[in-house]
Amino acid sequence: MNDRPQTGFPASLLTQTVEEGFELAIKLSRLGVKKTQPDMKVLKKLRAKYANNADSLTAASQVVAINFQTVAAANNYWRT
Amino acid sequence: MNDRPQTGFPASLLTQTVEEGFELAIKLSRLGVKKTQPDMKVLKKLRAKYANNADSLTAASQVVAINFQTVAAANNYWRT
Amino acid sequence: MNDRPQTGFPASLLTQTVEEGFELAIKLSRLGVKKTQPDMKVLKKLRAKYANNADSLTAASQVVAINFQTVAAANNYWRT
Amino acid sequence: MNDRPQTGFPASLLTQTVEEGFELAIKLSRLGVKKTQPDMKVLKKLRAKYANNADSLTAASQVVAINFQTVAAANNYWRT
Amino acid sequence: MNDRPQTGFPASLLTQTVEEGFELAIKLSRLGVKKTQPDMKVLKKLRAKYANNADSLTAASQVVAINFQTVAAANNYWRT
Amino acid sequence: MNDRPQTGFPASLLTQTVEEGFELAIKLSRLGVKKTQPDMKVLKKLRAKYANNADSLTAASQVVAINFQTVAAANNYWRT
Numbered sequence: 001m002n003d004r005p006q007t008g009f010p011a012s013l014l015t016q017t018v019e020e021g022f023e024l025a026i027k028l029s030r031l032g033v034k035k036t037q038p039d040m041k042v043l044k045k046l047r048a049k050y051a052n053n054a055d056s057l058t059a060a061s062q063v064v065a066i067n068f069q070t071v072a073a074a075n076n077y078w079r080t
Numbered sequence: 081m082n083d084r085p086q087t088g089f090p091a092s093l094l095t096q097t098v099e100e101g102f103e104l105a106i107k108l109s110r111l112g113v114k115k116t117q118p119d120m121k122v123l124k125k126l127r128a129k130y131a132n133n134a135d136s137l138t139a140a141s142q143v144v145a146i147n148f149q150t151v152a153a154a155n156n157y158w159r160t
Numbered sequence: 161m162n163d164r165p166q167t168g169f170p171a172s173l174l175t176q177t178v179e180e181g182f183e184l185a186i187k188l189s190r191l192g193v194k195k196t197q198p199d200m201k202v203l204k205k206l207r208a209k210y211a212n213n214a215d216s217l218t219a220a221s222q223v224v225a226i227n228f229q230t231v232a233a234a235n236n237y238w239r240t
Numbered sequence: 241m242n243d244r245p246q247t248g249f250p251a252s253l254l255t256q257t258v259e260e261g262f263e264l265a266i267k268l269s270r271l272g273v274k275k276t277q278p279d280m281k282v283l284k285k286l287r288a289k290y291a292n293n294a295d296s297l298t299a300a301s302q303v304v305a306i307n308f309q310t311v312a313a314a315n316n317y318w319r320t
Numbered sequence: 321m322n323d324r325p326q327t328g329f330p331a332s333l334l335t336q337t338v339e340e341g342f343e344l345a346i347k348l349s350r351l352g353v354k355k356t357q358p359d360m361k362v363l364k365k366l367r368a369k370y371a372n373n374a375d376s377l378t379a380a381s382q383v384v385a386i387n388f389q390t391v392a393a394a395n396n397y398w399r400t
Numbered sequence: 401m402n403d404r405p406q407t408g409f410p411a412s413l414l415t416q417t418v419e420e421g422f423e424l425a426i427k428l429s430r431l432g433v434k435k436t437q438p439d440m441k442v443l444k445k446l447r448a449k450y451a452n453n454a455d456s457l458t459a460a461s462q463v464v465a466i467n468f469q470t471v472a473a474a475n476n477y478w479r480t
Contacts, residue, residue: 009418009419009422010418010419011417011418011419012418012478013418013472013477013478013479014479017091018089018090018091018092018093019089019090019091022089022108022111022112026112026115028422028465028468029461029465031422032422032426032460032461032462032464032465032468033457033458033460033461035426035464036447036450036451036457036460036461037451037452037457042451042452046452046453046454046457047116047454049454050116050454050455050458051116051117051122052117052122052126053126054126054127054129054130054136055130055135055136055139055455056454056455056458057113057116057117057126058113058130058136058139058140058143059139059455059458059459059462060112060113060116060458061109061112061113061116061143062112062139062142062143062146062462063458063461063462063465064112064115065108065109065112065143065146065147065150066146066462066465066466066469067465067468068108068112068147068150069146069149069150069469070465070468070469070472070477072093072150072153072154073153073472073473073477074472074477074478074479077093077150077153077154078092078093078154079093079094079154097171098169098170098171098172098173099169099170099171102169102188102191102192106192106195127196130196131196131197131202132197132202132206133206134206134207134209134210134216135210135215135216135219137193137196137197137206138193138210138216138219138220138223139219140192140193140196141189141192141193141196141223142192142219142222142223142226144192144195145188145189145192145223145226145227145230146226148188148192148227148230149226149229149230152173152230152233152234153233157173157230157233157234158172158173158234159173159174159234177251178249178250178251178252178253179249179250179251182249182268182271182272186272186275207276210276211276211277211282212277212282212286213286214286214287214289214290214296215290215295215296215299217273217276217277217286218273218290218296218299218300218303219299220272220273220276221269221270221272221273221276221303222272222299222302222303222306224272224275225268225269225272225303225306225307225310226306228268228272228307228310229306229309229310232253232310232313232314233313237253237310237313237314238252238253238314239254239314257331258329258330258331258332258333259329259330259331262329262348262351262352266352266355287356290356291356291357291362292357292362292366293366294366294367294369294370294376295370295375295376295379297353297356297357297366298353298370298376298379298380298383299379300352300353300356301349301352301353301356301383302352302379302382302383302386304352304355305348305349305352305383305386305387305390306386308348308352308387308390309386309389309390312333312390312393312394313393317333317390317393317394318332318333318394319333319334319394337411338409338410338411338412338413339409339410339411342409342428342431342432346432346435367436370436371436371437371442372437372442372446373446374446374447374449374450374456375450375455375456375459377433377436377437377446378433378450378456378459378460378463379459380432380433380436381429381432381433381436381463382432382459382462382463382466384432384435385428385429385432385463385466385467385470386466388428388432388467388470389466389469389470392413392470392473392474393473397413397470397473397474398412398413398474399413399414399474
């Protein structure tokens, strides 16, 4: 799960563990947001609000779940 | 379905039964939320509200359904 | 589609017919809600409201559709 | 795409054409709603409202799209 | 991507190019809406509103994305 | 990831890297929006608003996640 130095983007979807795969899914979800709103100051302000709203948190965890489907499939579900 | 001691994160997506797989899907959904809002006191307060709102409950059960797709595929749908 | 006596949880995702598979998808959707709000009295009250709201019904039927994808894949789409 | 006489539920997910598959996806979406709100009078009243609301229509067409994924996979995407 | 003369419905999910596949996904999304609201005059009026609402546009593009998954799988992702 | 000169539409879903695949998923998400609202002036105005709304950003990143599933599958998850 080495990152590409310039963009912070993962070079591969393969991870050693389920947990690392889940972290990668979270990372992909955040990268999806940053591509639309690259201003970190704005993102931090928004985060303060939605982290205290149950429905916003559920929506965020849904995006993570969708990206985790992708990462888990890439890793053959860490079945070995 | 042994957990990693430090993080409470499952070491594997494989489970013995459908029910354990469903429990794992719920766990993944909650881990997705905790990664955004790690403060358990805030989470408990939010939970009290959304557990009494039908649309919030439906949204939560949708995230569980998405994670259950992943876990079920990992387990080849417990077909044997 | 035998249930486990203690939890009402299905022991298998395999069903004889498409219709039974759809019923199982509905059951999984409801189990997802009950895990968050186990109080049946609260659930009944909420149900009375959202069963009369079109958007809530659509959202509920979306969760069923996602769970039906899982059940249908488990059954190889009842192709035989 | 014969229906089971008593429940109106399809006996199979297999259809001759893409269009019939899409119709089946719509049928499954409506069956998902009817299971929660079986009162046809209520459903008709709700329909009058949401059929005139753009976001409700988009949400309904999303459920159809999810069910169409299932039906299309069942039919090997009518590739022959 | 020949259409069936009477219904405007595609006879196949197979397309020559990625772009045609995306157009087909858009078509399927619109057919899903038309099945619920067949009155073109109403649809045009609704369109004027939601085409100027960011969240409505995102929701519409989500349905397209779901249908594009189906079309892309049908075409083996145009891998050749 | 050559684009077709006239439409800006990708000729293929295949990319060299995960990052390029993610960029393609973002592109597909935006193309989905542009098909409904082709007026770039309107889109820019809407973007200014939703880029400052947490829930809108989450919804946008969900569409990207769905399109990324498609692109990742097309590329066999860049497993080599």
